[in-house]
Structure formats: structure tokens, C-alpha cells
Amino acid sequence: xxxxxxxxLLLAAALFSIGVVGVLMRRNIIVMFMxxxxxxxxxxxxxxxxxxxxxxxxxxxxxxxVMVVAAAEVTVGLALxxxxxxxxxxTDADDVDSLRS
Amino acid sequence: MSAVLAASEGVVPLTRILxxxxxxxxxxxxxxxxxxxxxxxxxxxxxxxxxxxxxxxxITAMGYSAVASTLVFAFLGxxxxxxxxxxRTVGTWISAGPLQVDWSLLVDPLASVMLLxxxxxxxxxxxxxxxxxxxxxxxxxxxxxxxxxAASMLILVLGSxxxxxxxxxxxxxxxxxxxxxxxxxxxxxxxxxxxxFIVNRIGDVGFMIAMFLVFFAFGSLDFAQVLPEAATxxxxxxxxxxxxxxxxxVGATGKSAQIPLYVWLPDAMAGPTPVSALIHAATMVxxxxxxxxxxxxxxxxxxxxxxxxxxIGVITALVxxxxxxxxxxxxxxxxxxxxxxxxxxxxxxxxxxxxAGIFHLLTHGFFKALLFLAAGSVMHAMAxxxxxxxxxxxxxxxxxxxxxxxVGVLAIAGVPPLSGFxxxxxxxxxxxxxxxxQPIWLLGAIVAGLTAFYMARWxxxxxxxxxxxxxDADGSVPHPHESPPxxxxxxxxxxxxxxxxGLLNINPETGFLHGWLEPSVQRYAGETxxxxxxxxxxxxxxxxxxxxxxxxxxxxxRWTRPAPSMGAAGAAQRAFYxxxxxxxxxxxxxxxxxxxxxxxxxLGIDGLVNGSGRATQRLASVTRRLQTGFVRSYVLAVLxxxxxxxxxxxxxxxxx
Numbered sequence: 170x171x172x173x174x175x176x177x178l179l180l181a182a183a184l185f186s187i188g189v190v191g192v193l194m195r196r197n198i199i200v201m202f203m204x205x206x207x208x209x210x211x212x213x214x215x216x217x218x219x220x221x222x223x224x225x226x227x228x229x230x231x232x233x234x235v236m237v238v239a240a241a242e243v244t245v246g247l248a249l250x251x252x253x254x255x256x257x258x259x260t261d262a263d264d265v266d267s268l269r270s
Numbered sequence: 271m272s273a274v275l276a277a278s279e280g281v282v283p284l285t286r287i288l289x290x291x292x293x294x295x296x297x298x299x300x301x302x303x304x305x306x307x308x309x310x311x312x313x314x315x316x317x318x319x320x321x322x323x324x325x326x327x328x329i330t331a332m333g334y335s336a337v338a339s340t341l342v343f344a345f346l347g348x349x350x351x352x353x354x355x356x357x358r359t360v361g362t363w364i365s366a367g368p369l370q371v372d373w374s375l376l377v378d379p380l381a382s383v384m385l386l387x388x389x390x391x392x393x394x395x396x397x398x399x400x401x402x403x404x405x406x407x408x409x410x411x412x413x414x415x416x417x418x419x420a421a422s423m424l425i426l427v428l429g430s431x432x433x434x435x436x437x438x439x440x441x442x443x444x445x446x447x448x449x450x451x452x453x454x455x456x457x458x459x460x461x462x463x464x465x466x467f468i469v470n471r472i473g474d475v476g477f478m479i480a481m482f483l484v485f486f487a488f489g490s491l492d493f494a495q496v497l498p499e500a501a502t503x504x505x506x507x508x509x510x511x512x513x514x515x516x517x518x519x520v521g522a523t524g525k526s527a528q529i530p531l532y533v534w535l536p537d538a539m540a541g542p543t544p545v546s547a548l549i550h551a552a553t554m555v556x557x558x559x560x561x562x563x564x565x566x567x568x569x570x571x572x573x574x575x576x577x578x579x580x581x582i583g584v585i586t587a588l589v590x591x592x593x594x595x596x597x598x599x600x601x602x603x604x605x606x607x608x609x610x611x612x613x614x615x616x617x618x619x620x621x622x623x624x625x626a627g628i629f630h631l632l633t634h635g636f637f638k639a640l641l642f643l644a645a646g647s648v649m650h651a652m653a654x655x656x657x658x659x660x661x662x663x664x665x666x667x668x669x670x671x672x673x674x675x676x677v678g679v680l681a682i683a684g685v686p687p688l689s690g691f692x693x694x695x696x697x698x699x700x701x702x703x704x705x706x707x708q709p710i711w712l713l714g715a716i717v718a719g720l721t722a723f724y725m726a727r728w729x730x731x732x733x734x735x736x737x738x739x740x741x742d743a744d745g746s747v748p749h750p751h752e753s754p755p756x757x758x759x760x761x762x763x764x765x766x767x768x769x770x771x772g773l774l775n776i777n778p779e780t781g782f783l784h785g786w787l788e789p790s791v792q793r794y795a796g797e798t799x800x801x802x803x804x805x806x807x808x809x810x811x812x813x814x815x816x817x818x819x820x821x822x823x824x825x826x827x828r829w830t831r832p833a834p835s836m837g838a839a840g841a842a843q844r845a846f847y848x849x850x851x852x853x854x855x856x857x858x859x860x861x862x863x864x865x866x867x868x869x870x871x872x873l874g875i876d877g878l879v880n881g882s883g884r885a886t887q888r889l890a891s892v893t894r895r896l897q898t899g900f901v902r903s904y905v906l907a908v909l910x911x912x913x914x915x916x917x918x919x920x921x922x923x924x925x926x
Contacts, residue, residue: 192905201901266899 177218184211198250198260205246209239295341296356296377302338302385303424303438306331310418317410324410325400328417332396335424336389343382354379354789357430357494364433368489376430376493380790383628383783384427384560387635391552392420394760398643399544401756402650406542412452416548419445423553427560431491432481435561439477439525442554443470449549450541462540469534473524477561480517483510497567504571511571518565519579526558528616529586532609533849539601543646546601550608551639556631559615563624566792570622573794577706579620584701584713587613589846591720595727596842599656600645603728606845607682608638610717614697617714621707622794623700625775625787630693632783633771637681637690640764641725644675647757648732651750652739658731660740665733667750670758672733674765679729681768683722684814689771694718695807696778702806704796711800715810722817730825 184207191204213232220228250260257264309331317324346354359374396416403412422445426438444467451463481491487510488496488503504511522528527535535555539546549555562569562579569576587610594606611634618627649656651668665672681688684695698718701711741747752758775781799806841847 189909193902193909196902262901265901 174218174222181211181214196261196263198262202246209235295345296358299342299358299375299377300360302335303421305334306417307421310414313410313414317414320410324413328413329396331417332393332420336393339385339389342377343386346379346382371431371433371491374430375428378790379786381427387632388423388552391635391639394763395544395547398757398760401754402544402646415445415448419548419553426557430493432484433491439557446549446554449545450538452541459540462537466534466538469531470524473521473531476517476520480514483514500567500571506571511568512575515568515572515575522558522561526555526612527609529582533852535609536602536605539605543642547639547642550642551635555612559619559627559631562619563628563791566624570792570794573622576620576622580617580707580710583613583616583620584710587717588713591717593842593845594724596839598658600658601656604641604645617710618697618700621700621704624791625784626696626700629775629783630697633689633693636764636771637678637768640678640768643761644671647671647753650753653748660738661732662735662738664750668752670752674761677765678768679725683725684718688769692772692776698810699778700795703799708800715813718810719813719817722814723821726818726821727825734826
């Protein structure tokens, strides 16, 4: 059974939208962070799908790059969040507004 | 140095020293300005520790210079008549392409007589200062400045090029600033010092431009190269020659206090009296006359402009003599008298009879130093009062001062056979001999009468009649007394010089000074007297005697009262409003200009700078609202951007 490529793309778009909405709507930094991961992975899915459609490997290679970058980003991001929590004793993104005019 | 030491010990005959190879006084002439300068430096550094010894150091330095100058003079005298000009180079100063200026000395007959005047009169004034400045808190510094003043003037006199002369010229200006403002705690005195400096600076600009022109025309600033070639390079009556001469004269009017730049000199009375004596007699004001005499070959090219100099001289002499007739401050009378006498000197040098000008410079140096020191002695006795109307009858209290002052008064009034008579007659003879200068002679003769009048008035009001002084506000009454010997000794010496100074040049044609200065100056005065010489002399002497008698009738009574300051007398008392005029015409516009520029700076320049800063601030206060500090709003903006970019790609894809 062959699942049509369009479904993959639809799934990816749905995941991406969920991620965007999550980042915009939620105030918990960790959740926002996970939503970002969600968006990254939805993009990965898109890349792999197009790779299959076009019959080459470029999309798959790029998706590995994205994963590596995402891993690095998680490292830095979580460290930031931990420190932020130590500083503010909160994981609410709206509490971090020192730059606000 | 060794020569001097040997001379003082009297071991070696004087003539042997003078001719000793490599050891002639001319070779050591550079020490003449250097020794007082070094002494000044030492006094400035260690003066506080020396205390009253400072005077001894300063006087020793001046004494050295005086003895050395005398040896130089004697050495020049021992040389054959054509070989009395020496140039001695000490070191290189500027070496820039064609511009070569050395630290070098020009020792010639003109410089040597100036040396004698500056060092000996300077020495006497130094000695006088021991008594006069006694008890001043800045005693050592005073002597340091005095030494520096003398050293500056000696550099000026000995300089062998326009530029080295200019160094002395500027140093003299600096010293006058330092000494006129010596009691700078008094605001008026500090202002007077500033005025002297600034007015001189105006003249200096003229001198500097003249120097540029000289270098442009001759490619050198050395007198030895410029002056002999003046006629061949420039040619008679050339525009460059006129420009150089007139600009030099502008410099001279500043330093020698002639119209229009004379206004600083009366105010320079703010300094201690020995300083006034030094400025008026030996250093500073004689510099302009010396400069014109030194550059006489240039003036010989444009004698008609020399006539202008003589005119300015005689007008200055007349105006300031009139002012002097109405002044009440005993030093101001002398100050205006100096300006007036300087006018005579400029008649001499302007008309091309430099010997007459220099002769009057020398005799004036004697009797004006004498008069100033006498005035200082009077002030010393009168608790620093200066109003001649508040004096009178001092003859009995201070006979030495009075009698020496009388000699000075008679000398400056031109009473024969005192020195002023000879030199003034010679100046006037130059005017009488030169075609077109007869009005100058007439005005000069009138000034001679006025001189006699105001000096006699000065003398009568101070020394004769009944005492007119009153108690101070605090009830203290001065008790006049004769000054200490350190002050009266210079007075006596100067009185002798004032009386006998005429011997220098009794006959204008064959006198000593005439032959002595011959190699240094280029005479271009006329030779055709318009009235018999004997008659001219009698006329001038008669005018002087009339002046003396009129003053005697007006002021010699036992009790006199000040004239009302109204009308012409009032105008003269206020110096004919020249200072007021300068204030209105120069100072006020200058002040307004400065104020306008300051406003422009504040509103224009600062406005531009501050305005750009303020504009940035205002813009930022609007744009900073975009920075909410909420991460989600930033993300929304990113999303919006991403959607926009996506839409553009999509649009491009479907061909909108």
C-alpha cells in the first residue's frame, strides 16, 4: 500500500501549525520550546517527502543537518531555560521582560 | 669672562685685552644678554630662598653686562673707523631651505651706544629698586623680571637679523606685561598689563608682515645681507620698499607708543615706578626708534614716506604734550611726556637724521629715567599718592630728589646747556633743513614750549608752594622724608648724565655721536635750512623759557587750586577721549562680534549637534514601543514575515 505524498505534506503542515500556535499561545517556556521542536520536525518530514517525490537524497541529507542543529539548539535552549528558572523562579515567558521599554 | 676679570684686577693693560686674539670683548658680547637672562632664570627658580640677596644677584648680573658693554664700546673705539662692525655667530637657529637664521650678534657703533644706555641706566634702576621695592612680598621675582627685561632689550639691540631682533622685541613685550601687571591683585593693573600686551601685538603683526616681505624680496633676514643690497634689489621708491618701511613703522608705533597705538603707555604706569623708568628710558619704547635707525638704508629709498613718519611723530608729540598739560597723576604726566619726546625721536629718524633721533633717545633715556625715579622717590615719601594737587612744598623735605628732579625738568625743557637742549635742537634742525618739513619744525617748536610748561607745572606742584595734602580716609597723613641712599645715588648719577649728556654731540656736524654712528646709519635728511640756525635755536629756547615762566606764573604761587575740568582742559584731562574712542570703535564692536559668534556657536553649532541627538531620542521614543519584551509578540512578527515571504514565493510561482 502506497500512501500518497500529499498526506505526508498535510501531516507536516498540521504539525507545523500546531507548533506555531503552541509558541504563540502558550506561556510556559518549556512547552514553547517543545513546539519549536515540533515545527523543526514537521519541516524534516516535508524535506524527506520531497526527497522521495523527486527521487534524490538531498532532502534527506538536509533533514540530518536540521536534526544536528536541533540537538545543539536543545542543549543551549535547555541550559538557558534552567538558568532563567534559577533567576526568576518561573517558566513563564512573559516574566522575562527586562528589555521591555 | 677672563678679560673682564683681568680688567677688574688691573693686571693687564686695557689695550692688550682689547686686541687679544680670540679674546676681544666682541667675541664675548653674547654674554651681555645671556648673563642677565641666566640670572633671571636663577632668581625665578631659587629667588624665594635668596630673599633680599636676590637684588645682589640681579645687580651683579646687570653690572657685568654694563662693564662688558663698556669694554665692547671701548674696543670698537680702538678699531679703525671703517672696521667697527662685527658679526659674531653663536649657533644656528633655523636652517630651512633658503631661510637661514643664526643666533648671531651684530656689534656696531649703533648697537654699542644702545648697549651702554640699556645696561648703565638699567643698572642704576636696579640699584634704585633695592630701596623702592623694599618690603614687597615678591621682591626676588621683581628682580628676576627686571633682569629678563634688560636681557630682552639687549637681545633686541644685538640681534643681527630681523628675526633675532624680533625675538628681543617679543620678549620685551612679554616682560612689559609681567612687570606692568606686577601687582596683578589690583584688577586695573592687570587690565593695564593686558592692554600693553595687546596693543603691542597689533604693531607686531605689522613687523612680522614686514619681515615676510623682506625675506620675499631678499631671500634673507640678515641685516648684513639685506641692508647693503636694499638699493640694488628694491630700487628707490619701489612699492615693496614702501610696504616694508610702513609695516616696520606700524611695529614701531606699537612698541614706541606713537599715534595710533600710544594708548598703552599711559596705562603702563600701573607697574612699580622703577619699571616705568625702565620702560620709558632704557628698554621697550626706544625699540621702535632703534628699529627705524637700524633699517635706515631701506628708508633712504623712500624718503617721502619718512616725512609721513615725521608728521606722525610731531602730531603725537603735540597731542600728548597737550594732554600732559592737564594731567594730575605725577606718573601720567611723565608718561605722556615720554610719548611726546618719542615723537621728537621719530621726527629725527623719519626725516633721515638718525643721529639726531638716537641722540635724543640717549639724552631722553637719561633725563626720563631721572624724572621717573624722582617721581618714585616722591611716591615713596608720600605713601604712594600720585595726585600732584595733593603735594607741594616737598623741596624742604627731600632736597636731593627735588634738585635732581629740577635738573631733569630743565633738561627735558631744553634749557641750555643741559642735554635735552642739544638733542632737541638737533632734531628740530633736521626738520628745518628738510624741504617740506617746515611745518614740522614749527609744531616741534611749539611742543618744546609745551614741554617746558607741563614739566615746570609738574615740578612746581610737587616741590614748591605750600603742602596741600590731606589725611587719608583712615586719618593717616604722609610724613615726607628723603629716600634712602640706594635711591638717591642713582638720582644723582642720572642728574649728572642728564646735565652733561649733550657733550655726546654738541655740534651736529662734528660731534662725537655723529662720527660714531656714521657707519651704522644712512642719512638722507636735507641740507638746506629755511631759516638761520642761530635764529631757530633762539626761537625754540625762547618758547621753552616762555613755557617755564607761564607755568611759574600759573602754578608757582604759594597756593594754587586745580583748574576746573571743563572745556579744553577737561578734554585734555581725559586724554582727548582717545581711549573712549577706541573703546567705542574697536572694543565694543569686537565685544559684540564675540558675543554674536558665541550666540551662533550656542544656537547654530551646538544646536546642530544637540539637535541630532534630540531627534534620535524622539525617534527612539516612538520606535521603542515596538519592543514589548514579550517573546510571543516577537514570534508573531517572525511568523508574519515568514507568511509574507511565503506569499511572495507563491505569488511568483503562480504568476501574479
